[in-house]
Amino acid sequence: MKKILLAVSAAMLVSVAVAHHSAAMFDHSKIVTYTGVVKEFQYTNPHSWLQVLITGPDGKTVEWGFEAEGPSSLKRIGIEAKTFKPGDKVTIVANPMRDGRPAGAWITATTSDGKVYNSRPAPPPGSAPPANKG
């Protein structure tokens, strides 16, 4: 019985470690702010993605993806599919991805009329943002 428990625990730790590397992990200690143009708002389960075209200081335009919760959660804080339309100007505050890919965890998105959309209520100061996205 003990040998089985040991093998099973080892299996779990190994697989979690392996899975960790491939996860869409965001660096919660960093915050980036970008202004760009909405390309598409994928208002979908299990996670929504706001695709934004951002032009860097070098003149190159990169498509960034900002992840938020699915429609069930977003509807409750007032974000609908039509809240972000292609062509809308938007300023995003997000946690970037650890591996440098153009994606981030959406914290706030501000539309051109000045409305600020948190993808979740702000956490109390000094505490880490939620680790549980699933």
Added chain:
Amino acid sequence: MLHSFASWLSQTPASQIIQNVLWIIPLVQTLHILAIAVVLSSVAMIDLRIFGLAGRRATMMQTADRYVPWLWWGLLVLALTGATLITGEPVRSLTNPAFQIKMLLLLGAMAVTISFQRSVRKNAVVWDTRVRSSASIRVAAVGTLLVWFAIAVAGRWIAYMVLEY
């Protein structure tokens, strides 16, 4: 009051560790799911015995003695892993309607389990001779399993009914 307790809990070192060591929550959730497998299957095996579909050579008491301990050990693992998940995200869990419904249903399911254990011990002969023809027992058996399913559903819905973080 619940909210101030949850806020206080989120500032404790234990909570901070669970939030910041990123593999803890997925690992603990996995253990939680495996314990759900043990609990649901134990309840299902008792129900299969009640319906005369499995373990027919054993008496009802023998079946209960075999599976009920797994049920309670499974619940212990669920309580420990659950407490860890709550400690990691106290506001997200405790203020969550799906979580609250889940806890209420759980109290109900545990009450039924205790009642079943007592009944089997007191009325062993009745359980072994009349149970298959007793419609009310069979309805209760299916109903209890559905309550356990509802608990699992409520658990999944926690992620979708977050009111506050």
Added chain:
Amino acid sequence: MQSFFEWLESWPLSVGLRESSWMFPAFESVHVIAIALVVGSIMIVDLRVLGLASRSERVTELSQTVLPWTWGAFAVALISGFCMFASKAHAYFGNTSFQIKMLLMAAAFVNMLAFHFIPYRSVSSWDEGASAPPLARLACGVSLTLWVFIVVMGRWIGFSIEG
């Protein structure tokens, strides 16, 4: 492959799963309950062969009464899983945890076949008591380990799915 994924994603059910506020959680809930019953029932049979539980039951009787339910639950898990897959086929197909999960399930399938066609053939001689041959015990130990890995990978899909 790309156009196959696009076709799956265009199904009305796929659209519903992506955009509805309740359908995806509903399918997920069914999937989790089905998986719990698959893994739990497999554990019951595996622990019996390993001689760690239900020793007073015959191996054949236990597996013949439990395994049909395992298959039934598996069918539900497969259908609900496939529907969720179809809703964002390209994203799930490219997800490492999903890929590993599918490989592990293929391994579990092969392991099950090996168990049934090799050591299980002689089950009448070890049907009672805790005397299963080493190969039978190995297959059941492998089965338990694989299914634990499968649950881990399945949970991780939720944390790592993109797009």
